[in-house]
Amino acid sequence: MAKHGDIRIGVSGWTYRPWRGNFYPAKLVQRQELSYAAHQFNALEINGTFYGMQVPKAFRKWTGAVPEGFVFAVKGPRYLTHMLRLKDPEPPLANFFASGPLVMGEKLGPVLWQFPERFRFDAERIEAFFKLLPHDTKEAAALAHRHDHRLRAPADYGDGVRRRVRHAVEIRHESFRDPAFIALLRKYGVALVCADTVDWPLLMDVTTDFVYCRLHGSVELYNSGYSDDELDVWAKRVRNWAAGKATDGHFVTGPTADGRKRDVFVFFDNTDKLKAPGDAKGLMERVGVRWDADFA
Template identity: 80%
Template sequence: MAGGGKGDIRIGVSGWTYKPWRGNFYPSGLVQKRELNFAASQFNALEINGTFYGMQTPKAFRSWGAAAPEGFVFAVKGPRYLTHMLRLTNPEPPLANFFASGPLVLGDKLGPVLWQFPASFRFDAARIEAFFKLLPQDSRAAAKLAHRHDHRLKAPADYGDGGARPIRHAMEIRHESFRDPAFIALLRRYGVALVCADTVDWPLLMDVTADFIYCRLHGSAELYRSGYSDAQLDLWARRVGNWARGRASDGNFVSGPTDDGMRRDVFVFFDNTDKLMAPRDAKALMQRTGIAWPDEPH
């Protein structure tokens, strides 16, 4: 993106199907099939979690897309089969299956693809670079890759509408071995964003490695549980505003801060769900960063 000004800021939560949210975040009596509609009316982005746990279908993606308004974006989690089970060994077949399973039907609502790795996965430059080389950078490349799917699809493949839209990728790491300048250089070479993951359990790294920022707030004191205080939300709001304007000087870095003035889109997802903190904290951060959603018609 061009210099000056700021990029788009998108804030939401990770997933939307949580029983404790019913009657709390979700109004009493709201039927489950309307929960996504409600969540998409509160936030301008959501993470799709189901794609991490198992293969989905084009029908599922189509229904998710239809439930969200224009201008909304889904971040999609890549399958754990590839990241946790295969651990990037022979990644092309499952990667092709993933893109054939329906994410391309989201069209303009397809946001970044999140590749989340387990805490036991160590930095392996050769294995990671081989994976990065396979990652499609736009929807046409993704459709081409998807045509190489195997027999494991749960439904006929869908390759999207043939349009060429950029596809962004972000990588969340959870092992200290990634605190390595060689890893940061690899991310930058392939334009993959390093996920800023706020938790006491994993490395909190904030190096800017792509033309966008991806941040996941898991709970800074207790993983998945602790909420964010007003002071903490103020701090994150300042960081988000600076990131969108090309400045990342406050935080933990492997290769140093960034201050290039380049507008960057910013995606922030709260994952501190267990105590119902995520929706509240996400709304509070939206207010602090000046996001009104849905956008008022011009």
Template identity: 60%
Template sequence: MTAGVIRVGISGWTYAPWRGVFYPSHVKREQELAYAAGQVRAIEINGTFYAMQRPEVFASWAEQVPAEFVFAVKAPRYITHVLRLRDAQVAVANFIASGLLRLGVHLGPILWQLPANFRFDPPRIERFLKLLPRDTGHAAALGRNHDNRLRAPAWLEVDIRRPMRHALEIRHDSFRCAEFIELLRAHDVALVCADSVAWPRLMDVTADFVYCRLHGSRELYASGYDHAALDEWGQRSKVWARGEEPKSTDRVGGKARARKRDVFVFFDNDMKVRAPANAMELIRRLRA
């Protein structure tokens, strides 16, 4: 069995403390994305979580990155934190119609991050998972249900019908149950493996890819990962990519069937400029 692709990246790229440290002093702010995309293989877009974007913004992001580069896109908090996944069809349509499909070949997984006080609600979770588009053609059709809240004319063009991936990040212990894992597997949605001092860390494999967010295992968003920890995450990534599961793993469901999987590992410990340094070191170790 051949292995899937491992992509190591960072969460966001616009951070003032990174300037003059990760970003050389000669790199202008408008050049930061292009520079970061030359160092890592994927980046999470955070701006989509906080505000609706325009199609030209997505197009600009796509134009600044290498051909093989992939963006993970953080879904709007309006859907996850305000609506709390209820009656979300129009809001999801707005998200898509705002220009998401303009990323084209650079569109990677959609990250749905739930709030820390969101408890496991099987019917609500299942209804939402059924709503998610499985390919760009399905997404374009769903996007036509948008309302007038868009900040610019809708963009719903599809050059090639491509699969779409979704990852769900949970932050409440009530999700520690086999029923939740089976729901995700039924809809081929990845459970985010979140390494954090504050939230559950589950490593159940639930989709055709694995999605990890490393928030800092000792201090949230701040602590770095030492050589031993990076070795461990590198080894886990290789095992997942081969279609297997790490021997020492935090699971609440049954073992997933063996098949090669793509792996995404994002460092979200952006304070103190830990994220880019850790990401680049893990990339180096995976190449060794």
């Protein structure tokens, strides 16, 4: 029996022009970039769902391009988090789940909810949002049936198989450094994203049975790479998270060392200077993640 949870490491997004001829082979056609990236890493974040509503056809295309055992993390729409700021969240939340993520089946990993920098902790508004979040695909499909007229294509409610749906929240304002916020995350089984950057709070409280980490660059947001020593530190943290020994880091309520195995998702988002793919590979090597999918 494994002594630790599943460890998933990848990058945020995969469509970056500077990666062509660098991370991507020079003659690789653009339509094969997702497949290539998914054969290098065992998870990727989907960014397109953050910027605009998608359609089921897009989710099927993404799912069909990656190998078995691969998992996507899907970013929730900024329309809900940045424009509405979680006000009246049910219609856009229903639209999101009706727009196609449920067609991904076993390849649907956590849903990432990214809050804007000026969005402050509001316990009442946050809890109202958390109460609506579906925690399995049956609940998500039921919510999706309450979609409104804004869908861009007919709704898709998945295959009817009950699978877990996980949620993680990335905060970017100091007001969330509050035990009341951590308590809400734990009450509703939502992960607090460990976001490494000098621009936002770096918090590592473990709030549910998985850990979600985004490495944006420790010196310059989206730009700086990680040194060997820094990757060694993050590798130790990943191993400890997976084994239930989260004692190193920055906390609101303190470390968690309960020995409970946890799945860990780590995504590098320091993309501007081509650092993310190499850093992700370096972390995979350090924690012993072997992804042997052959790209044809």
